[in-house]
Amino acid sequence: MKDEQLVTAFQHGERDAFDKLVLRYQDKVLNTCFRFLGDADEAHDATQDIFIKVYRALDRFKPRAKFSTWLYRIAVNHSLNLVRSKKRRSRLRTFSLLGAEQSQIGLIVDHAAHPDSRIEKKERSECVHRALEKLNEEQRIAIILHRFEDLSYKEIATIMNTSVSSVESRLFRARQKLAKLLQFMLD
């Protein structure tokens, strides 16, 4: 069943259609939030809040846009708000992948891999996250949606309410900056 059909079903009183939408998109929303927030627990909380917002607003959703576009926009805005408020409070937590790995929720990591390689992977992720934090918001949104969620330039342009050429330019600049920031890892 397509997203649009599920949305229509929900709007006609079939509340179970929402369950299917959550199951279909929970992974994408969670990992988008995770890339912005850099903290597994916060990403889980944010995902829950986002789907609650979606449930409350779904009756009013007009299918002019794709459901996924709308959902990603909510996820991005919610995550950015959290990042901004975190910055305001100046209580940025460290990017703790190891903590998440030890928690019940866990990460999909290669547990068969040698511990050293896991630590290396964790350190690499930390460096990548810190580099992503150095990008401006527009560049960060573009790179996260493209590199981690595999969205096309056109989809990103719709989510960001901009043109495809702007997305191209943002990704180009984001990559230039990331290449400089991660230069030490490339050598």
Added chain:
Amino acid sequence: MKCSVIQQKLSACLDGELEDSQNFLVESHLKTCQTCATEFEKLKKMDALLDDGVRLRPHPYLLTRVKASVRASLEKQTRPLWAFLHKGLAPAFVVAGLLLGIVIGLQLNDNLPSRATTEQSADYSIIDANFVEPLPSGSITATYVGLVNSMQ
């Protein structure tokens, strides 16, 4: 085409987002320009670095939690005013109930002794008049009953 123009297209070329004609131009340039080819390789390596393979697994109870939260907020919205008042005034109702209980208890306490006396007199009268044989005169029991009757 100038290197600066080509380099601006490298990112989109890497993502396969260029139109065929532009893609052809960039790829042709990369075959002949070492500087741009090096830049392209650097970009590819950097992109590979971003692939850290980390993905979070959704919480198994996410849907349950979302629905519970939605249900709770809906119940809150649809709850009538008296329910809120009831909740807010619950301690006052408890105190009022206790006070009422105490007052009733005191009232009963005041009434109980007189009722008991009445019942006792009734018992005595029943015993004396209707349901027992007359006591033998001169016995200890007859003397005691005579004393009690003279005190009343």
